[in-house]
Amino acid sequence: MKKLSLLTLGAALIAVPVLAAPGGAKADAEGNGTLTRAEVQTNATAMFAKMDANGDGKLDQADRAAKRSEMQAKAFERFDANKDGQISKAEWDQHAADRAAKRAAKKAERGEKRAEAGEPGKRGPGMRGHHGKRGGHHGMRGGMMMKADTDGDKAISAAEFQTAALARFDAADANKDGQVTADERQAQRAAKKEKRAEWRAKRAAAAASPAN
Template sequence: MKKSMIFLTLGAAMIAAPVFAAPGGKMGNADGNGVLTRAEAQAHADAMFARMDANKDGKVDAADREAARAAMQAKRFASFDANSDGSISKAEWDQHGADRQAKRAEWKQKRAAATPEAGDAEKGKRHGMRGHRGMRGGHHGMRGGHGMMMKADTDGDKAISQAEFQTAALARFDAQDANRDGQVTAEERKATREAKRAEWQAKRAERKAQRAAAPPTAPAN
């Protein structure tokens, strides 16, 4: 199995792990005071690694990826198999579709019930989210997760040990801890987000300029 495929999948999982992708996240803040300490970041990294290490062999690799995929498929099957008889009948299939439609209708009603101002603001927020994290943004996020995983795998063995995972998580914590006081505050998290956003916008502008400056492609004969 190609190394890039292994890390793309595991990278996506790590993006969902706040301690790795954003160590100042609420999930790492055990006492709920809004300030993440280095000890909390380390503890959360260890807990997240334990969750990702499905077969408990002390590393996160392709075997864990397959286990996670199998678990996801089993969960999805169970959501259809209402009577848990190991098969999905047409009635269960239709019911699942009806439930989804009902949830969608409920969501639309809640959105319509919001004030126009709130609705417009929310729409703008969602549009911005799609622009930064949507189809293309999500793929960009996958590449970001891939890069994090590649950096974490310091010995190049296509697996992430607990020590490597913890080192990477704490390195990201230290990058956010601007004043080096051993804790990450809301202000430091905001500064990190703004710096990342500015970096992303600069790269986007650079790519746009490069495309504009590129000579037109000659038509095929």
Template sequence: MTIKTIAIGLSAAALALAGGAANAAQTQGARWGDADGNGVLTRAEAQTQAATRFAKLDQNKDGKLDKADRQLAREARKTRMFERLDANKDGQITKAEFTADRGPAKAGPRMAADGPDGAKSWGKGRGGHRWGGRGGHRGGMMMGKMADANGDGAVTQAEFAAATLKRFDTIDANKDGQVTQAERQAAREQMKAKWQQMRAQKAQG
């Protein structure tokens, strides 16, 4: 093998790695709304992501997110879990199938793991009703009861979008209409510190 051949091989490997990293960055960006994968989320991208996520969460397509949607999402999760466990598709789950699914190489069934769009935070959590998913940040554009502006127990698309943009503006520290990865990280750290403080205060009684 000549030096030239080795050099070509190394160059090809480097390009492959670079391409893989770029694809990973684009995938990660798409998950939190960064459609072009440039590492920056614009306000327009945030609005588009909010509309897309709302459409997925609105299970019965009635233009609002409420108890009915949460119930439908729970039923869908149960169905997906059953189908995953029922390896031979005979409509029954045997002990062997259940045990195999919970093997050491797998995480096992989690009733509340996946939302309709893969969102881990769908449904009712400790902090109330969460309307968003993980998305790009760990909490994604997570929506809670605060999204329900009029307190009627349902979140409309307008309320969902407003809550998303409010969250966007909070994270956009320098108010340039863009959220960078550094700003997202800073927001995560602030939220983590806030939760730790709340837990400490609660522990103190």
């Protein structure tokens, strides 16, 4: 019964990311706001080991399937409040209500922060990409995997993962001093935001153009 009930959760789960970006605050081991190549390499190694679910030294569909199964099991435990191996309508509705409440609280918090910063309180319709997902086209992570998979074997080795991580580091290291500061990370985010805006503008223009 529990195995069958797990299948009902598919629509409620978020897809497992193909390739995470081994940078940011978690990679900053010293906590000084500046990333070094050594820190990024160390973080990439740790992330690869965590993502390599079956320990075969590569990231592929098998790891994604294993991660999905792990997420499904954890999600089931969250839904199954009374731990009877089944998810009742009441448990499903309660979980949905809890998620809605959390989203409302986060939205209100973001609104307060934007108000304090003097920013507009509403997002424009172009802030979401295909199918309502934030951040533009949802194939972006798939594109990241394709770029990391340099030998085209549909799997990412530890070396390929490290190379991709360092390539992102080098792209952010504007002055090529072997460090990425908070200002450089902010500049990189701004550049990506500008590219996404350009992509959305082109897509909107293409959609508005009359069909031939």
